[in-house]
Amino acid sequence: MVSAMLNEQAALDNLESRWTKRGYQVIRRPSADQLPGFLRGFHPDAIAVGAKPQLVIEVMQRGGGSTETKLKQLQSLFSGQADWRLEVVYATADGAPLETITPHDIRTALGEARRLSDDAPRSALMMAWASLEAIGRRLEPTLAARSLSTGSLIDLLISTGHLPQTESALLFRLSSTRNAVAHGQLDLTPAPADVRRLVDLGERLVA
Numbered sequence: 001m002v003s004a005m006l007n008e009q010a011a012l013d014n015l016e017s018r019w020t021k022r023g024y025q026v027i028r029r030p031s032a033d034q035l036p037g038f039l040r041g042f043h044p045d046a047i048a049v050g051a052k053p054q055l056v057i058e059v060m061q062r063g064g065g066s067t068e069t070k071l072k073q074l075q076s077l078f079s080g081q082a083d084w085r086l087e088v089v090y091a092t093a094d095g096a097p098l099e100t101i102t103p104h105d106i107r108t109a110l111g112e113a114r115r116l117s118d119d120a121p122r123s124a125l126m127m128a129w130a131s132l133e134a135i136g137r138r139l140e141p142t143l144a145a146r147s148l149s150t151g152s153l154i155d156l157l158i159s160t161g162h163l164p165q166t167e168s169a170l171l172f173r174l175s176s177t178r179n180a181v182a183h184g185q186l187d188l189t190p191a192p193a194d195v196r197r198l199v200d201l202g203e204r205l206v207a
Contacts, residue, residue: 011059011089012046015152018143022159024048024055036084038077053085060088088149101134103206109134110202117195122181125190128198129178132157135205150175162205174198 016026027034028046035047039056048055058074071088078086109131116124129150136153139162148156154171157163163171177190 012057015089015143018156018159019048019055022155023051025050026057036081038081038084042074042077048087053083055085055087057087057089085151087151089152101138103138106131106134106138106206107203110199110206114196114199117192117199121190121192121195122186122188124192124195125174125178125198126181128195128202129174131202132198132205135202139205150179157205163201167201170194170197171201 012026012028019026026046026048030044030047032040035042035044036054044056045059046057048057056074056078060071074086074088078084109127113124113128113131116127133148133153136148136156140156140160143156143160151172154168154175158165158168158171174190174194177188180188
């Protein structure tokens with residue numbers, strides 16, 4: 001329990017400055033009267049208010065059925081809630097930072113994703129997204145030292161100016177597909193052109 005609490009604190013400490021730069025005030029362990037009505041009875045790790053959409057922040061450990069079950073339950077609460085968004089931050093079990101990958105390895109992975117985009121777009125999307133996360137760690141080694149949710153990665157790259165706001169719609173659409181495929185929804189197939197556009201963005205960032 002103590003280890004989990006320390007990991008939670010470390011994850012929030014690493015990311016709080018990113019949210020504050022975007023105009024948010026981060027409130028850790030918010031009280032019931034600080035939460036919107038649809039979250040009564042749920043105790044999030046933190047909320048971020050003062051900008052739109054307001055964020056409900058939950059720190060989770062990767063892996064395990066209980067984590068996935070909790071995530072699905074949380075996501076269901078936000079259906080139709082345009083003013084609030086769930087922000088999931090993944091912490092490694094021991095709090096250790098992830099390794100930074102070389103530009104060469106990232107370019108190799110992006111090239112593989114481009115080659116797969118027509119015949120295996122799902123696999124290409126997973127590879128391209130992994131490359132984007134590796135790029136995020138290179139560009140923002142402090143803020144992205146630990147694994148980020150797809151939404152957090154998008155927000156990081158846009159809020160720090162590495163990608164323009166105009167790319168957010170494409171990125172969020174592909175992140176939704178990526179998450180669904182990663183959790184077994186194998187009837188979803190991204191458009192090859194969208195995957196190649198993601199590869200283009202990655203190549204631009206790693207150049």
